[in-house]
Amino acid sequence: MSHFSEWNNSADRQREHHQQQHHQSHMAAGVHYPQQQPYHPNSAPMSTAPMSGDMQVMSSSHQYSQQRGVVGGGAPQSAHYPPSNSPAHYNNGQQQPTAHPQASVPCGGADQHQRGGYANGGAVGGGGGMNGHRSSGREQYDDEQRRRRSRSSNGNRVGQTTGSSPAGRRGGGGGGGGLSNGDYPPNPDQQQANQFHYPAGGVANNVTPPSTDAASSGGNLAQSSTLDATQRRPAYLLHRDLVIGKGSYGQVCIASRGEAEGHHSNKSGKRKKFACKCVMLRNDPKYIAKLQEEVNVLRELRGHDNVIRLFDVFCVDNELFIITELGRGGDLFHLLTTHPKHGVTEAYAAKTVAEMLSAVSFLHSRHICHRDLKLENWVLESGKDVWSPLKLIDFGLSTHYTPGHRLSRVVGSSYYVAPEVLKKSYTEACDLWSLGVIVYMLLSGAPPFYGRNDEAIKASIVQGAYTFPHELFRDVSDDAMAFVSCLLSYSIEYRYTAEQALTHPWLKVNCDPDQLQHCKDGARGVSSISDGVGLDVNAMQM
Ligand SMILES: Nc1ncnc2c1ncn2[C@@H]1O[C@H](COP(=O)(O)OP(=O)(O)OP(=O)(O)O)[C@@H](O)[C@H]1O
Numbered sequence: 001m002s003h004f005s006e007w008n009n010s011a012d013r014q015r016e017h018h019q020q021q022h023h024q025s026h027m028a029a030g031v032h033y034p035q036q037q038p039y040h041p042n043s044a045p046m047s048t049a050p051m052s053g054d055m056q057v058m059s060s061s062h063q064y065s066q067q068r069g070v071v072g073g074g075a076p077q078s079a080h081y082p083p084s085n086s087p088a089h090y091n092n093g094q095q096q097p098t099a100h101p102q103a104s105v106p107c108g109g110a111d112q113h114q115r116g117g118y119a120n121g122g123a124v125g126g127g128g129g130m131n132g133h134r135s136s137g138r139e140q141y142d143d144e145q146r147r148r149r150s151r152s153s154n155g156n157r158v159g160q161t162t163g164s165s166p167a168g169r170r171g172g173g174g175g176g177g178g179l180s181n182g183d184y185p186p187n188p189d190q191q192q193a194n195q196f197h198y199p200a201g202g203v204a205n206n207v208t209p210p211s212t213d214a215a216s217s218g219g220n221l222a223q224s225s226t227l228d229a230t231q232r233r234p235a236y237l238l239h240r241d242l243v244i245g246k247g248s249y250g251q252v253c254i255a256s257r258g259e260a261e262g263h264h265s266n267k268s269g270k271r272k273k274f275a276c277k278c279v280m281l282r283n284d285p286k287y288i289a290k291l292q293e294e295v296n297v298l299r300e301l302r303g304h305d306n307v308i309r310l311f312d313v314f315c316v317d318n319e320l321f322i323i324t325e326l327g328r329g330g331d332l333f334h335l336l337t338t339h340p341k342h343g344v345t346e347a348y349a350a351k352t353v354a355e356m357l358s359a360v361s362f363l364h365s366r367h368i369c370h371r372d373l374k375l376e377n378w379v380l381e382s383g384k385d386v387w388s389p390l391k392l393i394d395f396g397l398s399t400h401y402t403p404g405h406r407l408s409r410v411v412g413s414s415y416y417v418a419p420e421v422l423k424k425s426y427t428e429a430c431d432l433w434s435l436g437v438i439v440y441m442l443l444s445g446a447p448p449f450y451g452r453n454d455e456a457i458k459a460s461i462v463q464g465a466y467t468f469p470h471e472l473f474r475d476v477s478d479d480a481m482a483f484v485s486c487l488l489s490y491s492i493e494y495r496y497t498a499e500q501a502l503t504h505p506w507l508k509v510n511c512d513p514d515q516l517q518h519c520k521d522g523a524r525g526v527s528s529i530s531d532g533v534g535l536d537v538n539a540m541q542m
Helices: 009-025 062-073 135-151 166-172 212-223 285-300 332-337 346-365 430-444 454-463 478-487 505-510 513-523
Strands: 195-198 236-247 250-257 273-280 310-316 319-325 378-380 390-392
Touching: 236 273, 236 319, 285 310, 285 319, 332 378, 332 430, 346 390, 346 430, 346 478, 346 505, 346 513, 430 478, 478 505, 505 513
Parallel strands: none
Antiparallel strands: 195 236, 236 250, 250 273, 273 319, 310 319, 378 390
16 A cells, blocks of 8 residues: 655545545554543644655544544653553553453464464454453444445455455455455456456567556566566466455456466466556656566565565556465454454564564665555465464565665655654664554554544654553563564664564564574575475566
């Protein structure tokens, strides 16, 4: 859900539309807020930094500010919350939950290490005990998400389509719209309608540039990452009706490897499925350059276990197709928002964060800044196991950077964007701030910074004050909060790098040692999955 507002007016309009859509999105499912907090005057926008109008924001939530206005009057700016601070320390007189089961679980059920269930158990965590059902804030947010998903029939990222489309199934039912019964991703073998066959071998020959200017770039996009025209490439069936996501610049559909070209299906006889991002090309050099960068980054990062794998890129009739590995488990936003509890277990959060840090450390070691880290941009590999590896997607705002040089373009998503980004002078450390927001949300189900609208959210972020409300963090360890604080450090001097964060005691205590070591290895670019294993020749040559 990235946005490229500076590209042109058309992109601006798309962004506005997208913001509206996403505004609805964050108002709905499962991300939760302290209950019926009175709006605290101190939480009113207090931005001292220029709040640039060109921020490429994701969303805003009126409910956030209404529910969580107390934040502004809470903890001090850029505070490091020491482990010694008990969660109660951050209780700002909030109502206590009426019930208080011990552990939240990643996907429902009593065992916090329980696996599976995401795909098979109906809605994620369906019926699982929540840490004290805290009604209004979270329910309002749930409503918001349901509205978002049901109304976002033309452009929202999740649940964009209606009816029986997969996206509609995912989002339309709100909490009940989980990836249940194995219907996500949809099975193309059972849905043959509206298929298009791309490409019928030798796609390089099929490239039809959109215009003179875009022609070279568009051609490069395809040719630079794939094969020369003499090599035959796999043909894909693109299932345009099987939409799994929509972003501001295109939609993502299921693609499957066609058998007509002699490529083998997998052992079960089913075609291998992929995600295919479809983007209409425009005669706009900036637009093309961004797509080029996205593809370059994807290609460069291939091989890391927690980065979505690029398989193919090609153009057909002014449309660019980016074929990647399919994250069958949906994204973390979906997971969290269909979870009836506010937050996941610490064990699950720690596993998740370790994988995120591994990927981000890997990115940074290659001098790539993602700039749009958020729950929505992490997908689970498996639809049957919530403990399956996470994969980072959407490199639309990613950029190569020169160490020591500051970036200035204001991009990102509201709630997650770092304060220094809003101040137009930042480094790759902005990704760690965003991860801090993600961890906070995973643990509590609520964002640390919020507001009535985007401006208020940005103001809250620039102010930098956040709390660990007892109501939401009563079951969260001090170590976990200390970890969050290391990432949500206002000063980037004190903010942990991804590598440093991987050594934090909270991860050591809560992660499986082997998995943590694997993440550390991945951070250094040592992956157990060697490039090419299980991949086709074409993918290996990219
Ligand atoms: N490989 C994938 N596996 C599963 N789902 C995916 C995959 N790629 C994308 N999606 C889904 O499609 C959505 C849109 O994809 P993506 O964010 O890459 O598109 P975009 O046009 O860049 O959107 P944005 O407006 O956020 O930039 C994602 O949020 C995700 O839900």
